[in-house]
Amino acid sequence: MSLPAAARPxxxxxxxxxxxxxxxxxxxxxxxxxxxxxxxxxxxxMVGGRxxxxxxxxxxxxxxxxxxxxxxxxxxxxxxYGRALDIxxxxxxxxxxxxxxxxxxxxxxxxxxARAVLYAASREGGSVxxxxxxxxxxxxxxxxxxxxxxxxxxxxxxxMATAPAGPPAAEDPARWEEVRAVHADLRLAxxxxxxxxxxxxxxxxxxxxxxxxxxxDAPPAVRLSAREVDVLTQVALGCxxxxxxxxxxxxxxxxxxYLGSAMTKLDAHxxxxxxxxxxxxxxxx
Numbered sequence: 001m002s003l004p005a006a007a008r009p010x011x012x013x014x015x016x017x018x019x020x021x022x023x024x025x026x027x028x029x030x031x032x033x034x035x036x037x038x039x040x041x042x043x044x045x046m047v048g049g050r051x052x053x054x055x056x057x058x059x060x061x062x063x064x065x066x067x068x069x070x071x072x073x074x075x076x077x078x079x080x081y082g083r084a085l086d087i088x089x090x091x092x093x094x095x096x097x098x099x100x101x102x103x104x105x106x107x108x109x110x111x112x113x114a115r116a117v118l119y120a121a122s123r124e125g126g127s128v129x130x131x132x133x134x135x136x137x138x139x140x141x142x143x144x145x146x147x148x149x150x151x152x153x154x155x156x157x158x159x160m161a162t163a164p165a166g167p168p169a170a171e172d173p174a175r176w177e178e179v180r181a182v183h184a185d186l187r188l189a190x191x192x193x194x195x196x197x198x199x200x201x202x203x204x205x206x207x208x209x210x211x212x213x214x215x216x217d218a219p220p221a222v223r224l225s226a227r228e229v230d231v232l233t234q235v236a237l238g239c240x241x242x243x244x245x246x247x248x249x250x251x252x253x254x255x256x257x258y259l260g261s262a263m264t265k266l267d268a269h270x271x272x273x274x275x276x277x278x279x280x281x282x283x284x285x
């Protein structure tokens with residue numbers, strides 16, 4: 001079995017969205033961020049800057065405020081950057097040239113590893129308030145969640161792409177069940193992500209997985225809505241209506257309605273028959 005891997009969306013779009021979110025919510029004049037590569041972070045995104053000194057700046061782990069955040073894996077802030085005693089001052093030149101004084105930073109952690117650092121800064125001295133900390137924390141958490149989903153998609157698709165070729169259903173039922181479990185996980189991830197490009201990538205992968213089980217003499221004869229497929233996917237794993245509702249964040253009666261509609265379209269008289277017919281038509285793996 002071999003699935004063509006769709007290109008991963010550029011993670012800079014998530015970083016850019018986080019910077020804009022913090023700028024809108026924190027009330028701070030300058031917000032910037034960069035991805036982590038090894039033991040360093042490079043500032044790639046910025047809103048509110050007056051100079052270009054910070055663009056492209058590489059911040060090493062342990063150096064400056066961002067480096068401290070990177071090495072410790074926790075948020076930190078300073079009220080007067082140039083006079084702060086609890087950070088090193090390798091980057092005073094570009095920071096002070098931008099006129100920054102109050103600066104806060106937070107790491108974006110995925111699986112305990114820093115993947116980026118977000119900063120919010122002001123050209124006036126003063127303490128870092130709850131509004132700033134909250135804006136940074138929320139944006140970092142949202143970005144971390146999005147990156148985690150993308151990582152899991154890559155992992156799942158890589159596993160499927162390296163799976164042995166050949167018809168899995170008859171020769172290796174366990175491998176076919178893994179295909180179905182991956183399909184279900186990817187559909188759940190598609191519902192969870194707020195990234196439209198990533199959602200399309202996930203659903204495209206789901207379509208390729210579903211097509212693996214289609215009967216050669218039975219092209220798709222019906223069209224199911226995305227939610228009807230979501231419900232059938234969970235039913236195919238043996239989930240009850242209540243379990244399906246919990247997984248899809250729906251009410252049990254809503255699940256029952258989607259399932260009934262899918263059964264009608266598939267001309268099926270039971271849950272099992274609906275799953276079997278959906279697989280034959282290439283709607284489920």
